[in-house]
Amino acid sequence: MPSLPPPWDDYLRRIELAASAQELDALEHELFGRKAGALTVALGTLGALSVDEKKVQGPLLNTAKQELTNALMSKRKNLSQTSWQSLETDDTLDVSLDLPEKEHGHLHPIHEFMEKIEEVFGRMGFDSARGPEIESEENNFNKLNIPADHPARDSQDTFWISGMKDHVLRTHTSNVQIRYAQKHKPPFRMICLGKVYRKDSDATHSPMFHQLEGMMIGKDVSLANMKAVMETAVRELIDHNAEFRWRTGFFPFVEPGLEMDMRWRGDESKSREGKWLEICGCGMTHPNVLKNCGIDPNKWQGFAFGFGIERMLMIKHQIPDLRLFYSGDLRFLKQF
Numbered sequence: 001m002p003s004l005p006p007p008w009d010d011y012l013r014r015i016e017l018a019a020s021a022q023e024l025d026a027l028e029h030e031l032f033g034r035k036a037g038a039l040t041v042a043l044g045t046l047g048a049l050s051v052d053e054k055k056v057q058g059p060l061l062n063t064a065k066q067e068l069t070n071a072l073m074s075k076r077k078n079l080s081q082t083s084w085q086s087l088e089t090d091d092t093l094d095v096s097l098d099l100p101e102k103e104h105g106h107l108h109p110i111h112e113f114m115e116k117i118e119e120v121f122g123r124m125g126f127d128s129a130r131g132p133e134i135e136s137e138e139n140n141f142n143k144l145n146i147p148a149d150h151p152a153r154d155s156q157d158t159f160w161i162s163g164m165k166d167h168v169l170r171t172h173t174s175n176v177q178i179r180y181a182q183k184h185k186p187p188f189r190m191i192c193l194g195k196v197y198r199k200d201s202d203a204t205h206s207p208m209f210h211q212l213e214g215m216m217i218g219k220d221v222s223l224a225n226m227k228a229v230m231e232t233a234v235r236e237l238i239d240h241n242a243e244f245r246w247r248t249g250f251f252p253f254v255e256p257g258l259e260m261d262m263r264w265r266g267d268e269s270k271s272r273e274g275k276w277l278e279i280c281g282c283g284m285t286h287p288n289v290l291k292n293c294g295i296d297p298n299k300w301q302g303f304a305f306g307f308g309i310e311r312m313l314m315i316k317h318q319i320p321d322l323r324l325f326y327s328g329d330l331r332f333l334k335q336f
């Protein structure tokens, strides 16, 4: 084994004793790292030495560099050989060895929740409908009694489809009320789950999110029925002790209109919107909407509601930022 003066002799010894490639990598970095490697630094200071000192130090450092590089190389070769040798001679394949546990995926929490919603409303007699995400202005707005000058149509809120006249990315699932009510004779109960799109983006709004729409039409369906259906469902889906707050709200397709807030569970400082989070708009279906769907408002009446699914989940699991749902981060998704 070559000998070197201190401190390089110590490095040589450590290379000889290294037990793994990682250890060698670390040593190599310690010596030759571009900024702080011990040899890199020593070589860098050569220029500042006197001519006499340079004559001594120059060759010494060059020898050290050469020897240490050789030592690293041969040790590396050595290590890789012994690992192959030991595999060939000592190791036999152990068939009883436990393989790492297989990971099973699961549905995204939003879709898992949507399945649960279908089940809960299904038990209450609600049919589950679907509708398109690219929708005509007619079904998304006009037939829902939303006048042409209503601010919700403003291009700030709505994604219009270029090249497709009078079509939008649906801004809510209420388009499915129209589609369903035109095809089915009352009495009926239906829900619709799906994606909706709005030009909105912050901790509690995303340009794409999911809604749960519901509609129940019958001879004497009332606001009291609506409240009972909604509270029963939310208690079952989120929390049996859920606390609600009802406020009046305006939506052109219901009269009277209401908004349902739910109380944040757990630590209130984690909620970005304070104690109460709005989770739903609802109300008694406007007679004009029934008429637009060919249903006689003098014979039939009922209610409709539209929940934000992410918001329900945010309360259920106390998630402070809805953008976490779309990040694809496994550390988040694996918690469900």
Ligand code: PHE
Binding pocket: 171, 172, 173, 174, 251, 254, 280, 281, 282, 283, 304, 305, 306, 307
């Ligand atoms: N469509 C409304 C929204 O997206 C919610 C709503 C649905 C309100 C049904 C009343 C009745 O905000």
